[in-house]
Amino acid sequence: MTALLSTIFVASIAGSVHCIAMCGPLVGMHGGALRLALLHSLGRLATYATLGCLAGALGRVVDLAFVQRGATIVSGAVILAWGGYQLAVVLGWARAPKLKTTAFASSLVKIGKRRAGTRAWLVGVLTGLLPCGWLWAFVVSAAGTGSPLFGALVMFVFWLGTVPAMTGVLVIGGWIKRRMPLVTAIVLIVLGVATLATRWSAAGISAKPHCHQVKS
Numbered sequence: 001m002t003a004l005l006s007t008i009f010v011a012s013i014a015g016s017v018h019c020i021a022m023c024g025p026l027v028g029m030h031g032g033a034l035r036l037a038l039l040h041s042l043g044r045l046a047t048y049a050t051l052g053c054l055a056g057a058l059g060r061v062v063d064l065a066f067v068q069r070g071a072t073i074v075s076g077a078v079i080l081a082w083g084g085y086q087l088a089v090v091l092g093w094a095r096a097p098k099l100k101t102t103a104f105a106s107s108l109v110k111i112g113k114r115r116a117g118t119r120a121w122l123v124g125v126l127t128g129l130l131p132c133g134w135l136w137a138f139v140v141s142a143a144g145t146g147s148p149l150f151g152a153l154v155m156f157v158f159w160l161g162t163v164p165a166m167t168g169v170l171v172i173g174g175w176i177k178r179r180m181p182l183v184t185a186i187v188l189i190v191l192g193v194a195t196l197a198t199r200w201s202a203a204g205i206s207a208k209p210h211c212h213q214v215k216s
Contacts, residue, residue: 004194007190009029011161015134016161016164022130030063035117039120040124043122043124043125043127044128047129049150049159051142052139052151054151056142056145056148059142072142079142138155139155
């Protein structure tokens with residue numbers, strides 16, 4: 001689990017420019033105030049942790065219904081497939097999906113009438129519900145833990161890696177921004193492999209030799 005969490009944290013930091021590209025304008029709504037940006041991040045954390053908990057619970061059901069650590073195999077395969085699809089889009093072999101955010105936009109209009117602090121937190125909460133493949137890949141990874149607690153922990157670590165970029169502390173150069181789709185695809189593939197690796201590691205640890213003693 002430690003190896004998976006470390007991988008997720010590094011992946012989150014490496015891909016956080018993706019968050020800036022998609023969610024940066026939402027943080028910009030708060031006028032550049034650091035306090036409001038932090039409240040926005042806390043709102044995201046509330047949604048991320050909830051999603052991780054629910055995903056972990058779903059993963060537990062999959063484990064019980066099919067096979068031990070089955071959720072890990074499924075989640076790793078899904079993330080690998082998504083990373084491969086992202087790479088195909090970058091290489092021009094596939095088309096990027098079109099995302100509909102009409103409901104999200106209408107919710108922002110309603111929230112816009114709230115006080116600054118409340119508005120920042122609520123926008124952060126809504127951000128976690130965006131149809132973002134990058135975000136939901138980590139939710140799938142949380143499901144692979146097969147535990148509500150560890151699922152929430154996975155999403156906390158993912159959130160922690162995005163905080164520097166989303167609060168404007170991390171400065172990313174234009175070279176990386178232009179190549180972000182490729183970086184995102186590679187990171188997702190690595191994350192998928194790491195998720196599957198935890199399943200095989202767990203299997204190796206749990207496989208204990210049986211010693212039979214002959215009583216005289």
